[in-house]
Amino acid sequence: MTLLVHVLACAFGLGSWVAVNGLWVELPLIVNTLPEGWELPSYLTVIIQLANLGPLLVTVMHKACPGRLKEHLVIYGILSVGVLSCILLAFFWDKTTIVAGASRSTAFFIITFFLSLVDCTSSVTFLPFMMQLPAKYITTYFIGEGLSGFIPGVVALAQGVGIAKCVNSSQTAGNHTGGSIWSLHTMYLPPNFSTEVFFFFLAAMMCVSLAAFVALKTLPLAFALSTENLVPDTVASISSGLDNPGAETDGECVKCQAEGAAQTSPRPKHSMYQLTFIYFLVVWVNAATNGLLPSVQTYSCMPYGNLAYHLSAALASVANPVACTIAMFFQNRSLVFLGVLTTLGTGFGSYNMAMAAMSPCPLLQGSVAGETIIVLSWLLFTGTLSYVKVMVGVILRDRSHSALVWCGAAAQTGSLVGSVTMFPLVNVYRLFKSGDFCNTECPL
Template identity: 70%
Template sequence: MALLVHLLSCSFGLGSWVAVNGLWVELPLIVNQLPEGWDLPSYLTVIIQLANLGPLLATLMQKLCPGRLKERAVIYTILVTGVVACFLLAAFWAETTVVGGALHSTAFLIITFFLSLVDCTSSVTFLPFMMQLPPKYITTYFIGEGLSGFVPGLVALGQGVGVTKCANVTQPSDNETHMETQYLPPHFSPEVFFFFLAVMMVVSLTAFTLLTRVPRTFQLSTEDLACDPVASVSSGLDNLATEHPEKHKSHSEWTRSRSLLAKPRYSGYQFGFIYFLVVWVNGLTNGLLPSVQTYSCMPYGDVAYHLSAALSSMANPVAWTAFGAYNMAMAALSPCPLLQGTVAGQTLIVLSWVFFVGALSYVKVMVGVILRDEGHSALVWCGAAVQLGSMAGALTMFPLVNVYQLFQAGDTCSTRCPL
């Protein structure tokens, strides 16, 4: 039974961010097929931040109408929405319409919003549900959450980049020959990849359904429960303590546990620094840098962009945040960054993105470990800091990319840069 619950917990966590992570690693194959072009990542960062409406509404409903919003019903709803949205994405991702006199990939952007709504809301619903299980299964859940970025990246590597080649093409209008970039097909299409994401969401939905059927005597073993379930479980959308009071410790035991947790280990200044670090790190990883990844990588070719997108989602914490500055500098120099057209330049930009994401992911994990023992309130403020930093980064970069056009696109074959 324990092995089965570990497997189900991991599979359940896989559905937390697999859809949005899958969109990011698939961008190298679709950024040249959708009308937004290189600006598409900046649109995605803003859409993902708008999707924070989901957790905001869930939190408000719980505060204003406690008990009305059932945790399991919410999780079922968002998982089913994720499955449907992934199938719709596979069918309609390339559909475009004219909006404001310009062609836009409205279907892709609208479906992306719903996928982001699913993943953002999972942050405030999945973990409270998992905290009804013994603590060892929460660790397995986090492993599954990590795999939600690793698995799509691995599949994207197998998909291939749609290798480009430069060919001389004669234009009928002026009868002159121009160098043109031609894209070779990947090993399988984006439709197949999006269908794979739908399958992953089905796996997560199935795992959650089976987890809800775990025998209560096993699920609520008092000797395995976390020391502060009142502060965690009851702060979710269902108050398990009131539903099954016979399964919990006596009031005096909970009082002693809560008094031990009431004394913080960090000063106000230390908490302030930790939350500032969360805001800064998430501003970089979720807002500032993703908006310009195309500009920093595409001048080196599609292979460099594809590898940086796929491998960075699989990265381990092995480098410093200085790589972020290099990535931003190469985007600012687009379409003629340093070492363009060389193997060294391609290698450096890929490694820079992998190390950047890996290092800051490590920082986020360590902050989570620090705050986990400080109680539910500390984690709530951590979540607020994550969203604040992500939103600040996205809203900062969107006008710079799309309004002021500080970053310039180029073509791998036709762009001529000074030596």
């Protein structure tokens, strides 16, 4: 029974960010077809931030009408919209229309907005729903959330997204000499399967998440895990971390033990300064991982070659669920420890940002050491901050339902701030410069 609920919680987490993550890993193929070209990521950034309207409305509803918003109905709605949007994307992603005299990917932008609305709103609905389950399942949910980025990344690698090679090309020098000039240029290899197939795969992942949510809503009745028993069990779990020592007893015993625990084990107390620090961690970690660094990953990795870029993207996706798994067995809720870990992760992120700023000629370019360091830096950046995300979520989960709602709101605020900060730096002021790996010459 416990294993089944763990599997369902993980599968439910798959639907949290699968659509947006899937779009990002598929970009190397999409930009070669759509008229916006490599300006497309900047459009996606704006669209995703506009989709924060969803979590904003949910948060306002929780504040204005406490207890009236039925989260399970919202989750049913957004997951259904996610499935439908992925299917529509498979059919219409490359359809364009003329807007202001120029060809624009109108269908792609509209569908992407609804996909982003689904993923952004999941931050303030999925976690509060997990409040109804014993505390040990929330970490499993975070593993599923991490897999929502890892699985599309693996599929994209199997698809051969963005794999390129340097080929020679010649150009006639002129009529008088009749000679030719040889140069290298980048040629992208055809993918192993189409973009449409990839989007149908995303739709299947959304269906799995929806089915898992339906099961989580019905199975507790059969397993005596109804809300009546879950709420006291949640209180009991506060004094024992993520463990649930009464899980193997019958429902009445669990209820009696929980009532006694409720009198002797109050909810954890944090001072105003500690709460401020916790929410600061939420904002900063999400700003770094969802806004600041993703905007410059190509600039920091591509100068080292396609292999470095794909390894950093794939291993960074692996780091998230691995960090969540570690948090399941090795929990450290010390705010000092989490602060040190955040500082360490920020250091790795700073190195990545510095290499992006130095593009197209970062440190140790063209060497195995440079490629290894940049891949490890992205891996450790994602892993350390993912662990902080999980532990902060567990701390706030044990505090109250509203604390989790505001945790999701703080996460979206951080993501918004990070993205809005990077958009003008990348697209307006052009502080980051891309280079052709096959042609860029850097001083020794």
